[in-house]
Amino acid sequence: xxxxxxxxxxxxxxxxxxxxxxxxxxxxxxxxxxxxxxxxxxxxxxxxxxxxxxxxxxxxxxxxxxxxxxxxxxxxxxxxxxxxxxxxxxxxxxxxxxxxxxxxxxxxxxxxxxxxxxxxxxxxxxxxxxxxxxxxxxxxxxxxxxxxxxxxxxxxxxx
Amino acid sequence: xxxxxxxxxxxxxxxxxxxxxxxxxxxxxxxxxxxxxxxxxxxxxxxxxxxxxxxxxxxxxxxxxxxxxxxxxxxxxxxxxxxxxxxxxxxxxxxxxxxxxxxxxxxxxxxxxxxxxxxxxxxxxxxxxxxxxxxxxxxxxxxxxxxxxxxxxxxxxxx
Amino acid sequence: xxxxxxxxxxxxxxxxxxxxxxxxxxxxxxxxxxxxxxxxxxxxxxxxxxxxxxxxxxxxxxxxxxxxxxxxxxxxxxxxxxxxxxxxxxxxxxxxxxxxxxxxxxxxxxxxxxxxxxxxxxxxxxxxxxxxxxxxxxxxxxxxxxxxxxxxxxxxxxx
Amino acid sequence: xxxxxxxxxxxxxxxxxxxxxxxxxxxxxxxxxxxxxxxxxxxxxxxxxxxxxxxxxxxxxxxxxxxxxxxxxxxxxxxxxxxxxxxxxxxxxxxxxxxxxxxxxxxxxxxxxxxxxxxxxxxxxxxxxxxxxxxxxxxxxxxxxxxxxxxxxxxxxxx
Numbered sequence: 001x002x003x004x005x006x007x008x009x010x011x012x013x014x015x016x017x018x019x020x021x022x023x024x025x026x027x028x029x030x031x032x033x034x035x036x037x038x039x040x041x042x043x044x045x046x047x048x049x050x051x052x053x054x055x056x057x058x059x060x061x062x063x064x065x066x067x068x069x070x071x072x073x074x075x076x077x078x079x080x081x082x083x084x085x086x087x088x089x090x091x092x093x094x095x096x097x098x099x100x101x102x103x104x105x106x107x108x109x110x111x112x113x114x115x116x117x118x119x120x121x122x123x124x125x126x127x128x129x130x131x132x133x134x135x136x137x138x139x140x141x142x143x144x145x146x147x148x149x150x151x152x153x154x155x156x157x158x159x
Numbered sequence: 160x161x162x163x164x165x166x167x168x169x170x171x172x173x174x175x176x177x178x179x180x181x182x183x184x185x186x187x188x189x190x191x192x193x194x195x196x197x198x199x200x201x202x203x204x205x206x207x208x209x210x211x212x213x214x215x216x217x218x219x220x221x222x223x224x225x226x227x228x229x230x231x232x233x234x235x236x237x238x239x240x241x242x243x244x245x246x247x248x249x250x251x252x253x254x255x256x257x258x259x260x261x262x263x264x265x266x267x268x269x270x271x272x273x274x275x276x277x278x279x280x281x282x283x284x285x286x287x288x289x290x291x292x293x294x295x296x297x298x299x300x301x302x303x304x305x306x307x308x309x310x311x312x313x314x315x316x317x318x
Numbered sequence: 319x320x321x322x323x324x325x326x327x328x329x330x331x332x333x334x335x336x337x338x339x340x341x342x343x344x345x346x347x348x349x350x351x352x353x354x355x356x357x358x359x360x361x362x363x364x365x366x367x368x369x370x371x372x373x374x375x376x377x378x379x380x381x382x383x384x385x386x387x388x389x390x391x392x393x394x395x396x397x398x399x400x401x402x403x404x405x406x407x408x409x410x411x412x413x414x415x416x417x418x419x420x421x422x423x424x425x426x427x428x429x430x431x432x433x434x435x436x437x438x439x440x441x442x443x444x445x446x447x448x449x450x451x452x453x454x455x456x457x458x459x460x461x462x463x464x465x466x467x468x469x470x471x472x473x474x475x476x477x
Numbered sequence: 478x479x480x481x482x483x484x485x486x487x488x489x490x491x492x493x494x495x496x497x498x499x500x501x502x503x504x505x506x507x508x509x510x511x512x513x514x515x516x517x518x519x520x521x522x523x524x525x526x527x528x529x530x531x532x533x534x535x536x537x538x539x540x541x542x543x544x545x546x547x548x549x550x551x552x553x554x555x556x557x558x559x560x561x562x563x564x565x566x567x568x569x570x571x572x573x574x575x576x577x578x579x580x581x582x583x584x585x586x587x588x589x590x591x592x593x594x595x596x597x598x599x600x601x602x603x604x605x606x607x608x609x610x611x612x613x614x615x616x617x618x619x620x621x622x623x624x625x626x627x628x629x630x631x632x633x634x635x636x
Binding site for chain 2: 018020023025026028032035054059060061062064113117
């Protein structure tokens with residue numbers, strides 16, 4: 001059962017912009033990379049070849065505290081904050097040597113993929129929902145105390 | 160004096176993902192494209208070659224209402240919602256034939272670029288701030304009534 | 319019947335990198351944008367919702383002559399150079415105020431999309447092949463003389 | 478002294494397109510990721526903060542043999558094929574479980590960054606050129622025999 005995952009990453013050159021720092025759009029991709037790694041940690045693929053389900057994003061937000069530059073290494077920690085019957089929410093923190101770089105949130109919905117390419121909101125199947133355990137830390141608190149972090153089903157790996 | 164700008168856009172193939180729709184990270188880029196077009200409309204470049212100033216993003220958020228697909232045409236309307244001494248905020252609405260696709264916000268800060276590559280928060284120069292007029296519609300209301308839109312210094316152009 | 323298309327474009331900020339110029343990977347996307355505009359000009363979509371066909375790239379190459387920077391406007395001219403029973407080839411030239419920025423080639427194949435997600439090479443349907451007329455200029459000559467350009471079914475439009 | 482590097486990678490969702498496979502533009506980014514890892518292996522950064530030098534690409538080409546899909550893992554092996562006084566060339570092979578996915582080439586030039594943002598071709602400094610040893614395998618042969626690979630200063634690591 002997965003609650004949190006820390007994805008290790010290095011800034012690639014094509015992620016930087018003419019201001020010399022990572023373009024802000026990339027932080028949303030970093031969050032998603034960590035989300036998908038969390039799903040793999042939970043034994044799932046968020047886009048399995050034969051699955052009739054899809055997981056479009058319904059909302060995403062990020063605050064940018066410090067810039068990242070080419071070749072810098074950083075951590076992306078994502079945590080499940082809430083699971084409702086049809087949605088999942090995450091909080092995400094990006095850090096570099098312990099310093100906060102960015103903090104964000106992501107909310108996704110479970111949909112059924114229609115033959116015509118459309119999507120219909122459906123309930124999250126139990127065998128998927130059971131793989132995740134929302135953090136007991138309030139959603140608004142992106143930085144839980146160390147004790148809460150130790151208690152959660154935390155995973156960290158280098159990819 | 161610029162308040163609002165509508166940027167016309169067509170979905171490119173590389174913006175779609177394996178779910179068959181535009182990847183959510185692109186909506187943040189669409190917002191930025193519209194922002195930079197608004198600045199050009201105001202007679203400015205947000206990244207002028209000789210400028211000692213930079214405009215990093217301090218926050219960005221987006222809600223996704225409907226998917227966009229390959230080759231579809233849509234509008235990105237961005238509106239200045241607030242200018243403080245050191246920051247500017249925008250609200251953005253993406254529509255397709257009048258239907259709401261996504262709504263977002265963007266907040267940027269004015270910084271001085273240091274020789275070592277660092278950035279220091281500085282006040283927005285008056286000759287830049289004077290080029291923009293925040294909308295009188297409250298920030299929280301992304302969809303101003305038609306009358307407010309008519310009253311604002313609205314620009315629309317196809318690029 | 320389409321032979322050539324000129325796609326007008328402006329450099330977006332997220333296309334630049336920390337060297338202050340457009341990242342080289344974007345030139346391949348510029349070529350593809352022009353290719354898809356050429357197909358629209360020919361009355362076709364290269365990725366029509368109901369089509370059982372796909373058009374994966376089998377080869378792409380580009381030479382970079384001059385850098386492009388933020389907000390610069392440039393032209394992407396793509397030309398069909400060869401159509402075989404199963405492939406199409408293009409030559410592409412990117413220019414800025416008449417100066418050559420980059421030149422490239424692209425080769426695509428026609429495939430049938432299999433239910434399992436696989437792809438099988440198939441012949442290009444006649445009603446698609448007939449929409450394109452390869453340039454009579456030799457493939458190796460990216461810059462045909464003005465007379466050849468005038469003779470070809472040339473299209474130019476701003477998007 | 479570095480000759481070859483194998484960069485391990487997993488396909489991210491935002492790298493796929495509506496055809497369900499990695500968009501071809503990404504293969505050029507994969508090559509560059511491997512190139513920059515090769516430079517780190519050689520004890521260098523290709524974009525060091527204080528360096529007056531830049532390394533723009535002068536040419537890039539890729540042939541696409543098999544598609545890659547979401548979450549698949551693959552290897553990107555890059556090899557220095559030639560160093561002249563002002564340029565470096567690489568050959569690159571992308572494989573998945575030993576099967577060839579794509580093969581490409583990349584040529585870069587050494588430039589001096591001018592204060593006005595321009596670039597002037599310059600000779601590669603000896604202390605950089607000495608860190609790389611071109612493969613003795615002919616450039617045209619992307620797949621050297623095992624003996625040649627064993628003889629070269631090969632590095633492999635997971636990032």
